[in-house]
Amino acid sequence: MVVKGVSGLKRDRLVDEIEAVYRQRYSSFLRVASAIAGDEEAGRDAVQDGFAGAVRGRHGYKGRGPLEAWIWKAVVNAARDRRRSASDVPLTEEPDETRSDEPGQLRAAIAALPERQRLAIFLRYFADLDQRSIAKVLGIRPGTVAATLHAARESLRKTLKEVEAWQR
């Protein structure tokens, strides 16, 4: 059954399911998108853009894999676009000497990770996605996710040790 809602959108079951994901998981989407895009505002916009794209393109979802992973892909891509588009704005998240030996170095270390590792970390720790879902989002094999997360953790472990020493 198709119902036209107050927004003028013809609603179907898939729209309802996307809405359910939005309502249940919004805070995780916002956290991941903000981390990728660089700040909360850009993250918020990215979540909205990603979900709007998912609703518009819902007929492209073929049921291969969880719907949520398919939506994550849209939101992650929207957040990456926001990050790229912010490059012409003097945002203050650029690494600078103030942060070189401070607790914020973890953030700087994450920023320095290869993009795939960075995204895998966000999806694993902020969204609690399993390796299969992360693989779907990033378009890689589950085995590659494990290796990617391992490499990212190894890189960050070193930073954490340094920060811990600094904080003493």
Next chain:
Amino acid sequence: MAEVDELRTALDREYPSYDDHAGDWDGVLRLVTASPPRRSRLPLRLAVVGVAVVGILVLLVAPWKADTGIVERAQAAVGKGPVFHVVIRSQSSGRLVELATRRSRPVYDEQEIWWDPARGFHLVGRFGARRYADGLSRSRPRPDVPSGFVTGYREALDSGQAKVAGKDVVRGKKVTWLEIRTGGVTLEVAVDSENGDPVRIRYTPGGNAAVAEVHDVLRAESLPAGAGDFDVQPLPTRPLPLSGLGGSASRESRGVGVGVAQKILGQPPLWLGREHAGFPHEGFFRTWVQLGGRALRYTGVVASYGPVAVSERARLLPILRPDELKVWAATRPGFVLLYRSRFGFPRATAGFLRRNGLYVTITAAKERAIVSAARALRPVSAGSGAGG
């Protein structure tokens, strides 16, 4: 496993969670309905190819008609209500660094404006969400940025004065630049090529790109008659009357003792100890101001440590530089504001904070050194060895 948990803990400390955020599903639906839904990829691709072919033909045959419709979309995006409400963000940003943790967050300069020809032009300026300006002008303001955009944009769209000037990508959106001549000033407005929303405004005085003012448009909407905010609220940091006499401020080259510094400030001066970052305390130096040939007035002191200087004043001066008021409005306890003004105040990034009622400006070669000095700042105590 402990290591993984350690990483999770560190990530939780570094990246905020948004558990109390509920989102705006209706906003998603509005975005969806703002552009036509995509049913399948094939028709879309065919449509894209068709549009491209038609576009090329149009460009070849009648290039001046290539952007037909963008002005209409721009008009529709901002509406025609009698009140125009705009929020813009300047590209001058700063960073508030928490002294206890050294964590930082960006602060932005935003201006919210309501324009109603019947009630006037109400501008509220906020830096780091703190109001530093709030004024209502009953008459039509000068047509520069942002007032020229607020008062002249819709008129220019309606009168046909807005001319397509080119294509671009701004904030990730494909935009069309519209050139608008209003009141002898030329403004450029980037509008979303798809839905006509204004995205960015640019004002280049005299064609000099080095001094161009660029603002992102966060909101631009028409409101019905009687709507909007036209009430002026008192500012938390009161603006001082600008001196019409001209004046100058400078620093003495000969140091003074703690007693003299305390007399100027009305309290013990702040310093960084007998030495800081390997540099000895060189002394306190008085700063003075002279207004229009009037007598010298000592207004503050500087505690100097090699390349690090801590300037402190008990009161703001009437010689306010551009940006100074907003800088002080944005400071808050426990934080230092790192900021570099496009007006050359100060010449490089400096740190600003309020401590014990004093206005403190820290300059150093590197931001890291500014934050370190801000953390080390404390009042001179008896027996501290500060001399004098």
